[in-house]
Each structure stands twice: as structure tokens, then as C-alpha cells.
Amino acid sequence: MSALAPPRAATVRESTGANRTGPSPGRRRRRTPPLSWLRRWVSPLAIVVVWQLLSNAGVIPEQKLASPLQILATARDLVADGTLGSETVVSLQRVGLGFAIGASAGVALAVLAGLSRLGEDAVDPPMQMLRTLPHFGLIPLFIVWLGIGEAPKIALIALGVAFPLYLNTFAGIRSIDRRFLEAARTLHLNRRQRLRHVVVPGAVPQALVGLRQSLGVAWLSLIVAETVSASSGLGYLINHAREFLQTDVIVVGLAVYSILGLVTDAIVRALERKALAWRP
Template sequence: MTATTLTGSPVPTRAPRARAGAVNRLTWLRRWISPVLVITLWQLLSSAGVIDERSIAAPLDIARTAGDLVADGVLQSATLTSLQRVGIGFGLGAVLGLDLAVLAGLSRFGEDAIDPPMQMLRTLPHFGLIPLFIIWFGIGETPKIALITMGVVFPLYLNTLGGIRNIDRKTVEAADAMGLTWPQRVRHVILPGALPQTLTGLRQSLGIAWLSLIVAETISASEGLGYLINNAREFQQTDVIVVGLVVYSILGLATDAIVRLLERRALTWRA
């Protein structure tokens, strides 16, 4: 029921908000039902011998292995190494992709000079460049970071360029009518207008960065999550392999959540 004042006008109550909170909690719980059921079934089948432990370890064994790797400090060291590679590669790719998109989007000459080679290069499967990267850069850290950088550049470039091109022309004309200078139009109109698509490209680039890292760490790596997984493969340690893959997925989800939080904060004006 809704409370009323002496004049008969309704007074808002907290019931709708409380119901919305209860629905959100129920939805969150429902989303956990299927993963828990899958893991439980997996454990039961492994315990009954239906799933061969040589094919894939049981969830409890994987959990114990993860605890041992954490206790030995192996998992933390490998994770930190992989994070450093992604951080450097993503930073370089983001700076390059954004700068090229802004130059191509704000200048006709820049578009003619930058966009054709970018459109050609983006069609290349960047994993196919691994042999060339090894020839050019050797088998150290450089080819790994170069591969991640290549994976980041193109989604960010394409989305940012698309955002700049799709800005409403009337908005630009209004900025002209207000007498804004070119730098002011870029700062207050063009870049904020392109921000939603730029953030979309950022999320896509982060996903590709983690995918590129998994492949990059197979290039004669001596540390990192990829090295941990490859070393476990040699000894058929499926529990270690699964632990490494789970950490990859957690890191990917965590970085995506950070970008989504940034998106909500930066685009509050859209709501």
C-alpha cells in the first residue's frame, strides 16, 4: 500500500526499492545454480570413475593443486609475469590505436594516410605473424608484447574512428555557432561523443589481449601462466592446466569488470 498525506497526495514508500533489491539478489543466486550443478556433477562422475583422471582431474583435486601452487608462491609469480606482459602490450596498443584513430578521424589527410594500411593490416590473422616476430625480435619478451599490442590496436582503432565519424553533425554545428575553437570542439564535443564506442573497443581489446597472451606465452616462455600450462602438459598434469586456465579467465573477467565500471562512471550522462 502507498501512504498518503493529509491532502491526499501519495507518499513514496521503500517497498518498490526493496522488491527490486530482492529480485536482483534472486537473479544473482539463480546465475550460480548451473555452474554449481556442473561442478558437482563433474566431481560425482570423477569419483565414480566415469571420468578418467588422466583426461581431466576432479574439481577437488584441482582445488588442492591450486592451494599447493599458492602456498609455494608459484601461481602468484606466474600470474604477476602474465599481468606485466598484458599491461605493457595493452598500454602500447591502446596508445597507438587511439592516436591513429584520432588522427584519421579529425583530418581528411590523416584518414587518407592512415586508414588504408590499417584496413589492410587488420585483415591479417595476427597469430600468423608469430614466425616473423620470432625472426625479427628473437624469443624473448619482445615478440610476446608485440603480439599482444597487435591484438589491441585494431579493435580500439576501429571503434574510436567509428565513434568520431558517427558524431551528430548538428552537435558540431552547434559548437561552431557557440564560437568554440578547434581544440575546444575536440575536447568538449568530438572526444566525449566518441567515448561510448571507444569504451566498447576497450572491452574488445582487453579480451583479445588475454587471448593473445595465451598464444604469446607459448613462444619459448620460461615463466608466466602459459609456461606453467605448457610445462604441465608435458607431464600430463591436467589439474595444473585447469588451474592456469581458471586464472586466465578470472583475470579476463576482472579487467572487463573494471572497464564496465569505468563505462558506468564515464557515461552517467547517457542515463
């Protein structure tokens, strides 16, 4: 056994280095050995097993938190009768629409402010003042203005999305190395060509940071909006279950929220890999 110890210790060290999130120099060079990937699943599984045992023993009452097996069964039922699917689609539509509106507005304003001094003077001051406002604080006003239908939810998501995208895209445009713009002029590129080949690609890295932030805000805004009031969607599913103490349904709803968040994060990461391939 003792002969096995040193290489195993080395495997552990490698795995912690390779699994760290964010751009670390070791990420690309080192391959994670399959064994250590498995090892990382041991403790989460153990927690689930202990949870199940405690539920079986009656230590965790079902009204407070359903058991993992119960939750799995409920998830299967909700998928089978189509409830989960249809409510998820409703929530996805809200996020999609809110994100589309907020992202278009944020990027459009950033381009306006980024490309002209006049635009900056007109757009940036109100944006900088409004960005300190916690947008969830606007819910009462939105309800007064827009009622309790779809409009206030979409408005809340759009508002939350617009700011991180605006701030980052604007900063991205303004941080472009002036020397590249100068080089483009010596290559006799016209304004449109300079935009396409220098300004837009130069602003993309920072804009992608904004995209990631704004997607996080979008999901958060959806959850808050649906929790405040909803007659459909995942938030409705959860709130409805609360009234009947169906903790299994609540957990299933939460799981779907986090899966959707993970999926969008994976999409953005794939996008970043493709768009930033030029970085060493």
C-alpha cells in the same frame, strides 16, 4: 503448495529478464530477488558434483582431467608456495605492456585519421588492409624478427589491441553529429575547446566498445603467445604441467586466465557506467 506456484513462476520470469546481459530496458527497473540469484547456481554446482563423483568412481582418469577437489588442493598449494602469484604477475605485465603500447598506437592513429582528411588518407588505407590479416598468423614472422623472448609476445598483444581501438575510435570521431560541432562554433569555442567538449566526449561511447574488444583480444593474444613459447608466466605453468600430465595445474592456470578476463571486463563496465552516465 498450489498457492505458492503462481508467485514463484513470476519470480523465474523476472529473473531471466533481469539477468540478460547487455542494455535491456528492464535491467535498471527490476531488482533480482535473492532466491532466483541462488537458483542460477544450482546447475553449475550440480555439474561440479557430478564431475567429482565421476572422478571418484574412476570414470574420468586423473591424467585426462583432475577432480574438482584435487584442483582446489593444487590451487591452494600453488598459491601457498607463491608460484601462481609470480607467474600471474609475469603474464599481467605482458598484457599490461602490450595493451599500453597497442592502445596508445591505436588511439593516436585514430585521432590522426579522425581529425584531418590528410591523416585519414595516409593512415586509414593501410589500417583497413592490415585489419583483415589474422594477427596470430604473424607469429612466425615475429619469431624471425624478434626471437622468442618477451618482445614477440608483447608485439603480438599490442598488434591485437591496436586494431579494434583504432577502428572504433576512428568511427566514433567520424560519427559525431556535425550539428554539435556547428553549435560549438556558434558558441565561439576554439578548436581546442571543440575537441575537449565535443569531439572527445562524442567519440567515447564507440571508443569504449573498442576498448572492450581490444581487452578480449589482449587476453587471447597472451594465451596464444605464451602457449607458443614461454619460460615464465601462466602459459609456461600450463605447458610445463602438460609435459607431466598435471591436469590439475592446467585447469588452475585456465581458471586464472578466465578470472583475469572477468576482472578486466568488470573494470570496463564500471568505466562505461561512469563515462556514459548521460545516456538515459
